[in-house]
Amino acid sequence: MPRPGEASSRNPCAAAARRTISSRRAGTETEVSQSDGELPEGLFPALEGLCYLNAAGEGPLPRRAAQALARATREKERPESLGRAQYFDLPAALRERIARLIGASTEEIALTGSTSTGIGIAARELPLPPGGEVLLLEGQFPANVLPWSAAKRRGAVVKSGPLRQGESPLQAVRNAAGPRTAVVAIDWVGFASGVKAEIEEIADLCRRLGAIFVLDGAQGVGALSIDVKAAGIDVLACPGHKWLLGPPGTGFLYVSKRWLDVIHPYNAGWMNLAEKQGFRNLLSIPKEPPADATRLEAGTPSYVLFSAWLESLDLLLSLGAARIERRLMALAETAREAASRAGLEVISPAGPPLRSQIVVATAGRRTPAVFRSLSASGVVTALREGAIRISPHIYNRESDLARLETAARQALKEES
Template identity: 30%
Template sequence: MCDEFQLDPGLCHLNHAAVAPWPRRALVAVTGFAEENVRQGSLGYPAWLAVEQRLRARLAWLIGAEQPSDIALVKNTSEALSVIAHGLHWTPGDSVVGIAQEFPSNRLVWESLADQGVTWRALDLDDSSDPEADLIALCDDSTRMIAVSWVQYASGLRLDLERLGAWCRAHDILLCVDAIQGLGALPFDLKRFQADFVVADGHKWMLGPEGLALLYVRPERRERLRLHQFGWHMVEEVGDFERTDWTPARDARRFECGSPNLLGAHALEASLSLLAEIGMDEVWRRVQARTDHLIALIDARGFELLTPRAPERRAGIISFRVPGESSSRLHQALLARRVLCAQRGGGIRFSPHFYTPLETLERAMRILDTILE
């Protein structure tokens, strides 16, 4: 195991698609922040803001944005999607195209536009062998946006964002990407994917805390979003508290109405520094090696693989079903034996990261063998 991770040796942590453990450097950063606050109060506030700026720079690097100022820091993916959905100016009859099997955050927010006359059209992945083509086929003259997750949370299906982005750009349709199940596991290329909006919370593959997420809005789209949250932090002349005339910030800070989550920023910045040191190409190579190994273990037992087998369709999620067995029962039995995983999409979801020892995968499957006996 990477020295940065100090998980209990009796635990098989295969749940990065839910909530990830922190690396040791995140613990050190948060502990130092807390001790400084206890001893010196906010004396070091300028240095805290410097950490926040480094975090924006790391997130910009992670998605391929041009400037750290292109990144807004919000509470979570749901808030980020709501800023987008309820910031755009809709016309009755508009439609948004998405996927039926999405996590609720990327479904409810589009359904909530119904009272504005907006229709959400959902592709059923169970009936699709070519999801990009079928998403495109659902679009017509009323379609304003395709809104999808890069990686589906249950099956682990990875969409071809380059294909979708090129089509959306050619047809003047917005592309909104929930990248939470991919960022931190494999490289993201904003220039190739041509997304207008990218959102992702930091507590999964980015190895950070809950309560802090990135929101990227393509610069030329920013002023098209109507603002619904207002406060001292989102104005252009931030810090000029006695000024009575104001305008929203020109950069992504316009979406941040109030005080920053500096505790979370210290943790997430530290976690991302680890990914930066290793490099996302190498992180992805190691994630692939672990998912390939896991698939081999699943195949050897004759279990049903629910995740696409093609490497270009996968990320870090591997879901499977044991024929004739209740996935709910197996999940509870695995948790009871300290195999941390999830029940999703009718199967068991394992999600190892780059540092997960191969022996952890093998031990988890041996434990499952014992349960089945």
């Protein structure tokens, strides 16, 4: 393994990686037109001919991300030139992009492999008084439920407050919280309901309760704009492979500076300590973990995956979070109207503040058959908890939703 900074200049892929990272730090990347309408052609060529409406399940790689993934794979095939650009510069660039996207500082960002990893760190490391309660809501995705068993082993009580279809998460938290509530951990957007939680108001409630606010951002970050500081979020965990258009095995954890000092060094972040010493003297690296959130990162960074994810994040940042949110909310409204006209019953919230970019519809007992028919016609949605989930992203056009309407109407006719 080369010492940091010793990567050979003979490898053109490694040289290109260094140039790409440094040029973006200087702000020289090409930006996409700032119109709120459809994106230029060619950014997602692999989707040609496919009506892909399942960003909530898997976000596709943009062409530039797929190309970066191929370049990074070639570097790994002949790894003698791997060094600082991959081990340190690339992860640092990712943390900077993520921090900019969510309104955090880079010191508060740790790179992980999934939402579950981030929630698991919170469940193991956040301070919990004996008998303190961790409040969840019914219907949350398992990544924000199962890891909290670690809190149980530390003496906490984990309970789920009731949340019926279309109800306000804020009201559900108010009803279920009490004097022993130490942590409130909820999903920003319901994976099966499309309900968007009122995060600012819930954060304010948590402050009044003296509770830590943990947010699963899997179905929000990359689609909806967020400022974690202004919103008052203490911990945010998110994957990279959905709305952030990265490869699977990517993700991040945001921990507010307020809580970084009290989180124990779960992974100790040895790689980021080695940056100061180099790999030739690992036995003499500092024994104390890094002061920032990199203490929560483990081992060698996934530089092959990160190379692709950086391209996707740069695309999203060039568009701007506010523009993306406006576009996706408009597409979601068009999807809602298309589904209704086709004869489906839309059960996700119709208006603010609970409406999100995810539309959920049902055809009663015919729902599975309609879903299969949509898939067979090249309209890709998702079947979740007995309903059809429709989740467009920046690559979708109004014509995709017209195709959804036509296919759904035909499917209902065949199943009548």
